[in-house]
Amino acid sequence: MAIKIVGISTSPRHANSEIMVKAALEAAKGINAEVITEFVSLAGKNIKGCTNCRACIKTGYCIIKDDWEECFKPLRDPVPNGVIIGAPVYFFNLNSQTRAFLERTTSLLKGNFFSEAKQFPPDWTKTAAAGMAVGFDRNGGQEHAISSLDHWFLTNNFVVVGGTHVGYIGAPGWLMEESNKDSVEKDVKVGMKSAQIIGEKVARTALMLQLGNEALKNM
Numbered sequence: 001m002a003i004k005i006v007g008i009s010t011s012p013r014h015a016n017s018e019i020m021v022k023a024a025l026e027a028a029k030g031i032n033a034e035v036i037t038e039f040v041s042l043a044g045k046n047i048k049g050c051t052n053c054r055a056c057i058k059t060g061y062c063i064i065k066d067d068w069e070e071c072f073k074p075l076r077d078p079v080p081n082g083v084i085i086g087a088p089v090y091f092f093n094l095n096s097q098t099r100a101f102l103e104r105t106t107s108l109l110k111g112n113f114f115s116e117a118k119q120f121p122p123d124w125t126k127t128a129a130a131g132m133a134v135g136f137d138r139n140g141g142q143e144h145a146i147s148s149l150d151h152w153f154l155t156n157n158f159v160v161v162g163g164t165h166v167g168y169i170g171a172p173g174w175l176m177e178e179s180n181k182d183s184v185e186k187d188v189k190v191g192m193k194s195a196q197i198i199g200e201k202v203a204r205t206a207l208m209l210q211l212g213n214e215a216l217k218n219m
């Protein structure tokens with residue numbers, strides 16, 4: 001039984017968030033199961049925020065023409081078994097690009113709110129998920145940023161995992177008083193270790209959900 005885990009770096013750069021996401025995906029592959037991974041980077045992508053134009057209620061899809069559809073596709077077509085999002089911390093929360101990426105999901109949910117709309121959320125009820133965040137400071141807002149990711153996951157029915165060896169809600173990375181694109185690699189004991197734990201947790205939970213789902217079919 002193979003499971004697929006998608007890792008998304010929402011930084012506008014190929015940098016620390018990407019390093020953490022790739023580390024988590026590598027760890028996910030280390031569990032005792034066949035794990036297929038896909039990495040997505042939002043670096044260089046043009047993703048606008050939702051404008052509340054409400055066109056999607058009629059069309060069934062978002063009419064904004066940019067890179068959102070292409071970047072979001074790995075989360076819905078097909079729905080993966082696990083998702084890990086790694087975001088940079090800007091002003092103690094998610095950066096605007098992460099926010100825009102998540103906001104646009106509203107175009108997929110309108111059947112929940114409007115009787116004339118036909119689109120309901122993809123079935124993420126059996127998809128494990130976790131958030132990671134990296135900031136310049138040790139306590140620079142990683143907790144807040146990861147909470148925001150977790151809220152999006154929970155709102156959309158993902159099965160959220162968290163909790164690491166440092167008792168944190170997800171994986172927090174910091175730049176160890178440097179500001180290089182790879183400084184987080186020096187945060188071995190907390191950031192990189194947490195990324196590894198989160199990767200394994202998402203993969204194990206994804207596997208359990210898959211196995212449980214198969215078992216339920218035979219009951």
Ligand SMILES: Cc1cc2nc3c(=O)[nH]c(=O)nc-3n(C[C@H](O)[C@H](O)[C@H](O)COP(=O)(O)O)c2cc1C
Pocket residue numbers: 011012013014015016017018087088089090091092093134135136137138139140141175181
């Ligand atoms: C606009 C802006 C705001 C930032 N705000 C914070 C912050 O509030 N807390 C923090 O710890 N780091 C902050 N940083 C630092 C980034 O989190 C840090 O550079 C991080 O490495 C970015 O992730 P990346 O390397 O994957 O791009 C900020 C950086 C920018 C550009």
